[in-house]
Amino acid sequence: MNISIIGGGAWGTTLAQVLADNGHNVLIRDINDKFVEKINNTHLHPFFDLEIPSTIKATLDLSEACNYSDILVLCVPTKVMRSVLHEINTHINTKKLFVNVSKGIEPETSYRVSQIVEEEISKNKLKGYVVLSGPSHAEEVILRKVTSLVAASKSTEAALEVQNIFSNDTYLRVYSSDDVIGVETGGAMKNAIAIVSGVASGMGLGENARAFLISRGIKEIVAIVQALGGNIETAYGLSGVGDLIVTASSMNSRNFQCGLKIGQGMSVAEAQGSSVQTVEGIRAIEAGYEIGKKYNLDLPIISTAYQVVHDKIQAKDALKQLLARSLKSERYW
Numbered sequence: 001m002n003i004s005i006i007g008g009g010a011w012g013t014t015l016a017q018v019l020a021d022n023g024h025n026v027l028i029r030d031i032n033d034k035f036v037e038k039i040n041n042t043h044l045h046p047f048f049d050l051e052i053p054s055t056i057k058a059t060l061d062l063s064e065a066c067n068y069s070d071i072l073v074l075c076v077p078t079k080v081m082r083s084v085l086h087e088i089n090t091h092i093n094t095k096k097l098f099v100n101v102s103k104g105i106e107p108e109t110s111y112r113v114s115q116i117v118e119e120e121i122s123k124n125k126l127k128g129y130v131v132l133s134g135p136s137h138a139e140e141v142i143l144r145k146v147t148s149l150v151a152a153s154k155s156t157e158a159a160l161e162v163q164n165i166f167s168n169d170t171y172l173r174v175y176s177s178d179d180v181i182g183v184e185t186g187g188a189m190k191n192a193i194a195i196v197s198g199v200a201s202g203m204g205l206g207e208n209a210r211a212f213l214i215s216r217g218i219k220e221i222v223a224i225v226q227a228l229g230g231n232i233e234t235a236y237g238l239s240g241v242g243d244l245i246v247t248a249s250s251m252n253s254r255n256f257q258c259g260l261k262i263g264q265g266m267s268v269a270e271a272q273g274s275s276v277q278t279v280e281g282i283r284a285i286e287a288g289y290e291i292g293k294k295y296n297l298d299l300p301i302i303s304t305a306y307q308v309v310h311d312k313i314q315a316k317d318a319l320k321q322l323l324a325r326s327l328k329s330e331r332y333w
């Protein structure tokens, strides 16, 4: 089967290898000509410099990529997702299945990617939408290390199709789900808590403090998932807690690394700018904060993180603020 990947960075090119391993033909579209050349001419992953199957091709031409297949895998940073989808809509004339593998929420609207797809892609061009997410560092998947994901769609048929396309019996196991809201929201919000966990490490706090912030952070992710209409089991599954486990304490996570630098005293702008790769977590903190206000949720960690990323308080004062809150029962909602 032919499959197009829009966005050939760390994750997009890694998924291209998964698809090639599973016998599919892949065309990647990226705006970075160096990446496109590297994939086509040297068959190396643009970030990891590891050999990838020579059957994987890349192009700068969005129209070519859109018309190469009926399945478009979306792997661009969420901040450009709306404009990329807008452009895609002008290039396609037939119905496509959109598979989103990016993890983020649009802060201005608090929209998940499925909602942006619905707004930007005309109904007569939208065959279906699936979100594919879970605990998956590209650094490990590119080495074909065992990984699990979840494919969620309102359409069981579409979820099962994506589950089959990406799964193999050597290193990638995909589960299916009908909870698009839960998978998208958990996948986005875990990056917010990963930043917080990084900040704690950067400040020199210990494992106890990190476990405290991560566990209480999970409660906040669950509250947001529920408020938006997702299922609590999804929040505790692969795309929520599963992804948080892999993200919140690993140097492979650029969200964790970004938090680490903030905790060490770097400004938010510098910490974000120091990563050549996409850091979604700062925007997730903003989106989480807005959702909390809208649904009147008690989100002390995300609200405090919001104050830190907006330079309203220093990380050390944020910690004091959290510790000074009135004492609570662990089950307070």
Ligand SMILES: NC(=O)c1ccc[n+]([C@@H]2O[C@H](COP(=O)([O-])OP(=O)(O)OC[C@H]3O[C@@H](n4cnc5c(N)ncnc54)[C@H](O)[C@@H]3O)[C@@H](O)[C@H]2O)c1
Residues within 6 Å of the ligand: 006, 007, 008, 009, 010, 011, 012, 029, 030, 031, 032, 035, 047, 075, 076, 077, 078, 080, 084, 101, 102, 103, 104, 136, 137, 138, 139, 276, 277, 278, 280
């Ligand atoms: N890296 C991982 O391990 C991983 C795993 C799962 C999910 N994700 C998610 O995947 C998304 C992308 O992450 P990444 O790690 O691949 O980021 P990245 O920064 O490595 O790659 C993003 C790519 O998008 C390209 N791009 C930017 N604007 C574009 C446009 N308008 N059209 C086409 N391409 C464009 C960039 O040139 C770059 O190659 C993020 O939402 C991230 O959270 C990443």
